[in-house]
Amino acid sequence: MRFDVLTLFPELIQSHMDYSIMKRAQDDGIIEVITHNPRDYTLDKHKKVDDTPYGGGAGMVLMPQPYVDCWEGVNIIGKSLTVMMTPQGEPFTDKLSDELAEYDQLVILCGHYEGFDERIREIIKPREISIGDFVLTGGELPALCLIDSISRKIDGTLGKIESAHDDSFSDGLLEYPQYTKPREYRGLEVPEVLLNGNHKLINEYRKEQKIERTKNKRPDLYKKWLDNN
Ligand SMILES: C[S@@+](CC[C@H](N)C(=O)[O-])C[C@H]1O[C@@H](n2cnc3c(N)ncnc32)[C@H](O)[C@@H]1O
Incomplete structure (x- = not known):
């Protein structure tokens, strides 16, 4: 482009x-x-x-x-x-x-x-x-x-195009919380569900988090998402 x-x-x-x-x-x-x-x-x-x-x-x-x-x-x-x-x-x-x-x-x-x-x-x-x-x-x-x-949005710009698909707004919701290493920092632990390799559970957890944080941070977006779902 x-x-x-x-x-x-x-x-x-x-x-x-x-x-x-x-x-x-x-x-x-x-x-x-x-x-x-x-x-x-x-x-x-x-x-x-x-x-x-x-x-x-x-x-x-x-x-x-x-x-x-x-x-x-x-x-x-x-x-x-x-x-x-x-x-x-x-x-x-x-x-x-x-x-x-x-x-x-x-x-x-x-x-x-x-x-x-x-x-x-x-x-x-x-x-x-x-x-x-x-x-x-x-x-x-x-x-x-x-x-x-x-x-x-153009294929090839991002290393993995998937990372754009999961971003905030792509499905009307904000993105789920992200964590990287270390597993524990200043007493704060990465949620257990992200460590067990069970992708079904991970996807469910992330979906819940997306909905929850959109509801809390952007009630206007949440309302729009509810109306469309
Ligand atoms: C100081 S602004 C001019 C604002 C104009 N006098 C008005 O009140 O509508 C100078 C330029 O900055 C750009 N600009 C400033 N704010 C913008 C915004 N929120 N979105 C897009 N362009 C903006 C526009 O290109 C605009 O011509």
């Missing part, structure tokens, strides 16, 4: 992609991440990409020309979708991550400052996505949330 990210700060995207699982996924050719800087498309000799808002108000607004020209310069491949990172968008969820993982290409618009001139929305008509009801300084962290989460 290919991600084309329009950003004024490509290094912010690169810094995350240069490590760990995301780096390996790129090295293995499972994902490709390409950044495009709207500043390279400005027609202004000072490379200006933002200006003051019409009507007054604080902050700077991203100008349409560098963003639209930059977007039009992206090579489209296969099944492609353009998304805009904005706190005004639809909430990003595990379900949406599954849906977006079906595309061959995502073109991601990252804003900054006060955000986008409205005409960028009108011309590009992106799907608008938010990572939560709070406001960050820029769209790079939200874009990385999408890229990271979607990449995990």
